[in-house]
Amino acid sequence: MLLVLCFLFVCLLLALIKISNKLWWSPTRLQHLMRLRGIKGPSYRFIHGSTKEILTMQKEAMARPMPCLSHDIFPKLQPHIHYWTNLYGKNFLQWDGPQAQLVITEAELIKEVLNDRDGVYSKGKGKAFFKKLLGDGLVISQGEKWAKVRKLANHAFHAESLKRMIPAMIEGVESMLERWKHLEGKEIEVYEEFRFLMSEVISRTAFGSSYLEGKNIFEMLMKLALLASRNFYEQTFPVISTVFKTEDQIESERLEKRLRESIVGLIKKREEKVVISGEEDNFGSDFLGLLVKARHDVNENQRFSVDDVVDECKTFYFTGQETTNSLLAWTVLLLAIHTEWQEEARKEVNNLLGKQNPKPDDLIQLKTVSLIINESLRLYPPVVSMSRKVEREVRLGELNLPANMSLFISNLAVHHDPQIWGEDVHLFKPERFSPGVFKATKNNIAAFVPFGFGPRNCVGSNFAIMQAKIALAMILQRYTVTLSPAYVHSPVQKNPCLKILGDGVSMSRVGENAQTRYSCLLVGSLKCAIEIVLRKRDLLLSGGSSASPGEFTR
Numbered sequence: 275m276l277l278v279l280c281f282l283f284v285c286l287l288l289a290l291i292k293i294s295n296k297l298w299w300s301p302t303r304l305q306h307l308m309r310l311r312g313i314k315g316p317s318y319r320f321i322h323g324s325t326k327e328i329l330t331m332q333k334e335a336m337a338r339p340m341p342c343l344s345h346d347i348f349p350k351l352q353p354h355i356h357y358w359t360n361l362y363g364k365n366f367l368q369w370d371g372p373q374a375q376l377v378i379t380e381a382e383l384i385k386e387v388l389n390d391r392d393g394v395y396s397k398g399k400g401k402a403f404f405k406k407l408l409g410d411g412l413v414i415s416q417g418e419k420w421a422k423v424r425k426l427a428n429h430a431f432h433a434e435s436l437k438r439m440i441p442a443m444i445e446g447v448e449s450m451l452e453r454w455k456h457l458e459g460k461e462i463e464v465y466e467e468f469r470f471l472m473s474e475v476i477s478r479t480a481f482g483s484s485y486l487e488g489k490n491i492f493e494m495l496m497k498l499a500l501l502a503s504r505n506f507y508e509q510t511f512p513v514i515s516t517v518f519k520t521e522d523q524i525e526s527e528r529l530e531k532r533l534r535e536s537i538v539g540l541i542k543k544r545e546e547k548v549v550i551s552g553e554e555d556n557f558g559s560d561f562l563g564l565l566v567k568a569r570h571d572v573n574e575n576q577r578f579s580v581d582d583v584v585d586e587c588k589t590f591y592f593t594g595q596e597t598t599n600s601l602l603a604w605t606v607l608l609l610a611i612h613t614e615w616q617e618e619a620r621k622e623v624n625n626l627l628g629k630q631n632p633k634p635d636d637l638i639q640l641k642t643v644s645l646i647i648n649e650s651l652r653l654y655p656p657v658v659s660m661s662r663k664v665e666r667e668v669r670l671g672e673l674n675l676p677a678n679m680s681l682f683i684s685n686l687a688v689h690h691d692p693q694i695w696g697e698d699v700h701l702f703k704p705e706r707f708s709p710g711v712f713k714a715t716k717n718n719i720a721a722f723v724p725f726g727f728g729p730r731n732c733v734g735s736n737f738a739i740m741q742a743k744i745a746l747a748m749i750l751q752r753y754t755v756t757l758s759p760a761y762v763h764s765p766v767q768k769n770p771c772l773k774i775l776g777d778g779v780s781m782s783r784v785g786e787n788a789q790t791r792y793s794c795l796l797v798g799s800l801k802c803a804i805e806i807v808l809r810k811r812d813l814l815l816s817g818g819s820s821a822s823p824g825e826f827t828r
């Protein structure tokens with residue numbers, strides 16, 4: 275009996291030592307070491323690290339009204355980074371619970387990290403909720419699995435494949451504009467309109483199915499995204515969280531299961547079609563077709579499992595939609611504010627296209643529209659941060675980093691850095707991207723990284739830009755965009771997609787996927803042009819974030 279008691283006592287003691295080491299000794303030792311190496315930051319707090327301070331600062335920043343229509347959104351969206359970089363320098367150490375996290379806002383170091391090809395900086399494991407959202411898909415996967423999926427994605431988004439997607443993109447915009455005709459004089463939510471548009475376009479281009487078929491999948495993904503966003507800073511303890519599940523955990527597991535069933539249904543349909551038609555190997559030329567084909571690859575190493583296909587479907591639905599509608603929504607808002615640029619863009623579109631829809635070769639000639647899109651991506655990047663994990667001890671610039679440290683890259687900070695862009699950094703000036711004027715990225719390519727950089731850059735960037743150009747051109751041909759007097763400018767980083775990309779999503783963690791939200795009002799028709807008035811709404815940024823329509827008030 276005594277022996278058993280002694281044994282239990284020793285076990286308890288060992289467990290206590292392990293826990294205090296993880297939650298106290300290790301973080302404080304590391305903090306001391308990093309300070310000796312010149313990396314400062316907020317002091318570690320037991321269990322919570324910096325998360326409480328971050329949440330408090332975010333809450334306060336949200337409650338503070340923004341100067342009227344100001345594009346200075348960095349202090350609003352990442353107030354802790356804004357504050358701590360001023361206090362501790364461009365790179366500093368913060369704590370994600372007991373996990374040390376180096377925040378990097380220096381373009382030179384960002385380039386070095388994102389350009390890694392030796393596996394020193396990995397995507398890390400990703401938070402449990404994000405795993406549910408994206409599985410082990412392209413955004414999160416590593417090593418051979420990533421290489422296999424990336425090869426397929428590169429093929430799917432190759433220039434020639436993209437050209438084939440243009441009719442579906444145009445069709446999507448046409449049906450949106452058709453809907454707008456009936457909304458004349460009524461208020462519409464622009465963000466919702468673009469979300470609907472992207473759902474439809476991705477369904478058609480990547481999955482060949484109609485929006486209605488994919489609607490269920492989108493809705494479930496959005497609900498999961500919201501749960502991920504809500505729980506982003508929650509600390510979980512593996513054993514405890516498998517026994518005691520929160521309501522959000524239970525709900526996210528249920529959603530994950532239903533999502534899988536829906537996507538497996540789509541896969542089965544394709545496979546059955548091939549059996550019925552007898553056309554061996556012809557699973558379709560869209561992204562889903564390529565994935566299902568990869569499920570039957572003769573080379574075992576290249577073969578996809580059902581779960582691989584499910585994860586990639588979720589990844590592309592999610593990463594493609596939230597980000598591109600965020601880009602479209604912010605760009606339309608910027609055009610509504612800066613009407614001189616709206617006129618310039620319209621002139622270019624009308625000169626080039628007249629009343630015709632854009633053709634593949636037209637898109638490259640939309641130079642003013644390109645400048646506007648770039649400036650929109652700089653000021654309101656749909657993904658505001660990215661994350662990595664240090665796999666082994668490494669020297670980054672002048673800094674020596676230990677293994678297992680996580681890295682938080684704020685591209686938002688770089689895009690709003692006056693040392694890079696000049697004192698007019700917060701002004702909307704698309705001309706800064708004109709060839710000859712554009713100096714920022716000549717000094718450092720990582721000064722402008724809305725789509726990331728290096729081997730893990732955005733595989734869908736050309737898709738997004740193409741879709742944005744088509745939608746903007748077709749809107750400008752028909753409508754004048756003006757800002758509603760009721761509009762309230764309040765960008766919010768709410769969407770976990772951004773944490774996912776941004777953090778591992780991008781949706782690496784595009785965290786709360788910062789999405790833009792506002793509504794717009796179609797008021798009256800001016801011959802062929804209808805005035806669109808953007809009405810009051812909170813404008814959500816995605817840096818990975820999104821909000822529910824319930825958050826909008828009139």
Ligand code: HEM
Nearest residue numbers: 413593594597598601657660725726730732734738780782
């Ligand atoms: C304006 C639109 C978009 C923006 C701003 C954006 C941004 C980003 C960023 C910053 C990354 C890098 C994340 C990191 O390094 O951790 C990324 C990766 C990724 N994006 Fe996008 N994205 C956009 C559109 C799209 C679209 C349309 C798709 C697909 C249909 C897509 C699919 C992906 C995927 C799969 C990755 C992960 C690539 C990898 O790790 O190999 N994105 N995106």
